[in-house]
Amino acid sequence: MSPRRRVLYDEQEESGKDFMVMGWKSLDRSRLIINNCLLFPFIYCRPVEFSEVEYPEVENQRRPQFWDPIRLALFTLAIAAIIGIAIGIVTHFVVADDKSFYYLASFKVTNIKYKEKYGIRTSREFAERSHQIERMMSRIFRRFTRGHRFIKSHVVNLSPSEDGVNVLMVLMFRYPSTDNAERIKKRIEKLLYTSLNTNQLPLTINKQSFRITPLDSKKMRNLLNSRCGIRMTSSNMPLPASSSTERIMKGSKIAMEGEWPWQASLQLIGAGHQCGASLISNTWLLTAAHCFQRNKDPSQWIVTFGASVKPPAVKRSVGEIIIHENYHKDTNENDIALIQLTTQVEYSNIVQRVCLPDSSIKLPPKTSVFVTGFGSIVDDGPTQNKLRQARVETISNDVCNRKDVYDGMITSGMLCAGFMEGKVDACKGDSGGPLVYPDNRDIWYLVGIVSWGQSCGLPNKPGVYTRVAQYRDWIASKIGM
Structure with missing residues (x-):
């Protein structure tokens, strides 16, 4: 006990002796007072300590309010949650019913x-x-x-x-x-x-x-x-260009049905998928000339449409194959060919033609373009049943012709696209497929045809494509488009 406390106790003991004796003799005093006096003489034995004023302060302590800040905050959050859920339910049914x-x-x-x-x-x-x-x-x-x-x-x-x-x-x-x-x-x-x-x-x-x-x-x-290059969802609403993401070489994104409605699979009967192709009218497709080095007989080929090779959404026989007269397999120059179907296709959300670019179109370096196909996702790997996609960027011919890239092999009829660090690229089985570009109206144009490249996805070895704008006159001379 501290010294100050001891002094207080002693003063209470001396001055309160008479009161203590009187407290024991008087039977009218409250038992509570007597007990307290005996136990705590230094607090309760002075007469002033029992004034009537003190009791209300002890017995009638203020009760805590129910709406304290914590309870109020919790109640507010609960109400907000209930309102939010209700709005969500209503919105769901309203939007779903649009x-x-x-x-x-x-x-x-x-x-x-x-x-x-x-x-x-x-x-x-x-x-x-x-x-x-x-x-x-x-x-x-x-x-x-x-x-x-x-x-x-x-x-x-x-x-x-x-x-x-x-x-x-x-x-x-x-x-x-x-x-x-x-x-x-x-x-x-x-x-x-x-x-x-x-x-x-x-x-x-x-x-x-x-x-x-x-x-x-x-x-x-x-x-x-009647318009080319328009992609539509199954609910007949336009599909924006922003929905398209990564794919092919070392990618994993699978295209959804109708996302690339001009993409076709070019298959040799008995041997399966060989190349890609792009629908440019209800009877004609563009592809690469090198796809037909093994077999040029139209009757041995079929074309299928849809986001998977098997089962196809649409299947057609080939009636005619037109290979560019000046195609050179050693230099890959003029690597372009036309395919005519025996029966025209009906346009739908799954099958649609892509636009051919104007001959004057100019795509500056680093323009975002998209390549699609059923080809391998690793070098020398198997072709894929599901259509895949990748965003790549155009690369200038000057850069592509550098000694450490393709050392002068890129001609004016070729277009490079990919990334100088490699990784994302077209690969085996994507040949003949489309490289497409969306304008500011989400209209898609066929700017390239998958042609060649050194391996797949190597640094400083981007994909090389046939530059379609360079061949507009040749296409028009063959089919009038």
Whole structure:
């Protein structure tokens, strides 16, 4: 006990003797006081210690509040969780019940003049003007339909008019299935007319020329079938370029059905998959000339479509094979060939043609392009049943012709793509397949045909492709495209 405590005890003991005796003799005192006095004389035996004022402070202590900060926070979190779950359930059913709506829009643009190249859908002029129109429509509808209702637009045709250009395009929206096409059509028309009245659009549209017609999915698909290079999901919605990722040499990504609808498997009867090929019309495909060194007889070949070799989604016999007259197997020059099917294919989400690039197309170095195929994923490995994909980058011919790369073997009709560090590359069995590039409208162009390379995925040995733009005149001379 500390010295200070001892002094206090002694003072209480001396001054409280009489009170202690009186406490024992008086029977009217509370047993509680007597006991406390006996046990704790230095605290309870002074008369002032038992004043009435002290008891309420001891007996009526303040109870803790139920809504203290911790309980309040937990209660708030619980309520928020319940609300979040409820919103999620409602959103799930609302979104799951959304439906695609398609419309054919036609109108006249009066502040531009028609150019002859607008009639060629793969031309740079058509692509640039279409992109301007589609971008304008996107700004209009994303601003007024909370963004997610408008999906995409595609210009189908540009035709001449006396005072401008006639535009035909498809508009795609997502609305609850409880809506109907006519009601949505009225909303679209109202939004368009409101926008046209602002006079802030880059193109001047004649209001009286505007017509909007609802389309079912089949008619919409038929219209877009007239366009090359468009990928669609199973729900007839466009598949953006950003969905495509890694694959082939030392990759593992398998393409989903319809992701590369122009990819074909070229198979020799009795020997299976030999090469890839790309559909460029409903009867013609492009591939590599070196695929036919072993056998040039069309009757011995078949072509299949789909994301797997077996079972194929579509199968066709080959009617004709056209190999470039100046193909040289020693130098790999002019490594290009055409294949004609005996029976045309029907375009669908699984089978679609790729666009041929304009002869003037220029892809700067490090442009992202994509290669696909059923070839090996390791050097000298087996071919694959499932279609695989890879993103690679274009490499300039100057770099590719360096002494430590291909030492001058790359000609103007060739295109290098891959990575100088190697690893990602086409490989055995990918020959003849497509190297494709998406423009800013998600329209895909066949810029290369898998041709040759030293081994697969080696450093300083990128893949070499036939440069398709260099052969546009040759293709046109053979099949009129």
